[in-house]
Amino acid sequence: MRVFLTGASGWIGSAAVDALLERGHEVVGLARSEAAAASIEAKGATARRGDLDDLAALRAAAIEADAVVHLANKHDWSDPVGTARAERAAVETFAEALSGTGKPFLLASGVAGLAADRPATESDRSPFRGPESPRGGTENLALDAVPELAAVSLRFAPTVHGTGDHGFIAVIAQAAREHGFAGTIGDGTNAWAAVHVSDAGRAVALGLERAPAGTALHIVAELGVPTAEVAAAIGRGLGVPVRQVAPEDAESAFGWIGRFWGLDMRAESAATQRLLGWTPTGPTLLDDLASGAYTS
Template sequence: MHVFVTGASGWIGSHTVDDLLAAGHTVSGIARSDSSSAALAAKGVTVLRGDLDDLDTIRRGAADSDGVLHLANKHDWGNPTATNATERAAVETIGEALVGTDRPFVVASGVAGLAQGRPATEQDPNPFVGPDSMRGGSENRALDFVDQGVRSIAARFSPTTHGTGDHGFIAAIVAAARERGVSGYVGDGTNTWAAVHVTDAARLVRLGLEQAPAGTKLHAVAETAIPTRAIAEAVGEGLGLPVTSVDPADAEEHFGFIGRFFAMEMSATSEGTRELLGWEPTGPRLLEDVAAGAYAEAARR
C-alpha cells in the first residue's frame, strides 16, 4: 500500500513512517523544511514540500495514495482558533479527495473530554462537533465521510505518547520542574492520565490503517490511569528536586500552557482496540521512561 502521511517528520509520524516501511508499505509525506525533507528522503519517503495550510499539496498527496494517515497538527496553543481552522480544512480536503474510493483515512484525535468520572472507552462519542470546537471537530468531520465511501478511522491518542526525544506534554512538565526548582502536580494529584509508548502507538496506527473497518474508533492506550502526582514524583526523583502541590488557580502560571491539561482527568482504556486488532503494547511504561532518562534533554532546556 502507498500511504500518504501528514506529520511524517513529527514525533508520532516519524515513528509511524518507520513502522510502515518495515511492514513493506511505501510512503509519501509533507515536509516544511529542508532538514525534514532530507530526513524523510533518507528513509525512502517521497517528499511533498508544503505544510498544513497547503491544501493543494494535501489534496494531491491524498488522491495519489492508497490510504492516508493524518497525524499533523499545528499545536499553536497561543492561537487555537487558527489551529482548529487549519485542522478542519485539512481533514475536509483529504476526505473529499477520497470520496467513493473505500480507501482508509486515519485521523489523529485524543481521549481528553470523552468521559466524566471514568476512563474513556472506544464506545464514547467525541463531543467536539463543528469548526469552533476542539481540533475543529476533526474526528467527527472525518467520520462524516464514511457515508461517502471513505474508510475513516479515528486514532485517539493518550495525553502522553512518550519516549526518548518526545517534546510533548511530559517534556513540558519536566522543563517546568527544572525552571521552578520543584516538580509540581495540580491540587491533590489524584487526577490520572493514560499513556502509550511511541513505538506502540506507531504500530497501532499502522494496524488500524490495514485492518480497521470504517467508522472505527481506536485507543492508543497502554496504561489506563497514571496519577499525575506519580508523574511529578518520578520527574522529581529524576531531577533531584522536591515534589509539591500547585494550587489549581496557579497551574498555568506555574507550568505554562501545560497547566490546564495537567489538571485534567484524561484516563482511557483500550480493550476494544486490542481485541479488534490483536494489538498488545510492548514498550516501556511512562514512569520507566522517565526514570531511565528519556526526558533528560527536556530538563536541560
C-alpha cells in the first residue's frame, strides 16, 4: 500500500517508517523541514513537505494515498488547547477526505483517562470529546464515524521508550538532573504502561494490515511500571537520591510533566497481541534505564 504517514521523522514515526518499508509498503512522510525530509528519504521513503496546519496539503496527500497513519501532534504543553484544536482540525480533514473510500485511517491516541482503578482494556471508550479536550477528542471523532470511515485508534503507552527518546521519561530524567534528585509524586505506587519504540513501530504496521475498522489497539508491552521503580533507576543512573514530592509541589519539581507523573496509567494489550499476532520483544523500560538510555 501507499501509506501517507504524519510524524514520519518523529520518535514513533521513524520506527513505523522502518516497519512499513520492511513489510513492503510505500511510505510518503509529512516533513516540516528540510532536515526532516532528509531523514525520511534516507530511510527509503518519500518526503512530502508540509505541517499539520496545512489542511489542504493533508487532504491532497490523503486522497493520493491508499491509507493514512496519523502520528504527528504539536505537543505544545504551553498551549494544550491550541494543540488539541490543531489535532481536531487535522483529523476532521482526514475524515472528510477518506470517508466512504474504505481506505484505512489509523490515528494516534493514548491510554490516559480510560480507567481510574484498574488497567485499561481495548474495550474501554475514551471519555474525551470536543475540540478542547485532550487530543481534541479525535479518537471518538474517528471511531464514531465507522463504518463510513475505516478508522483504527492506536493507543500508545505513556512511555514509548528507547535510546534517543525525548518524551516523558526523558523529561523526568532531565528534571532529576536539574534538581539533584529523582522524584515520585507521593509514594510512587502509581504505574505507567510502557513499550519499546521498535515494538511500537511493528505494531503500527501490523495494525494497518490486520485491524478491522472500529478497533482500538493498545500498543503496550508492560502493563504498568511503578513510578517508584522508574525514579529509583533514574537515581542510580545519575547518582542522585530519590525523594517523594507532594502533589501540590509536582509542577515546581518536575515542570509541566508534573501534571501527569502522579497518574496511574496501566493498560492491558492481550487482545491487541492476539489480533495482530504481535509479541513485544524489545527491552523493558527498566532495561533501558539501566543501560543508560536516559541518564548517560
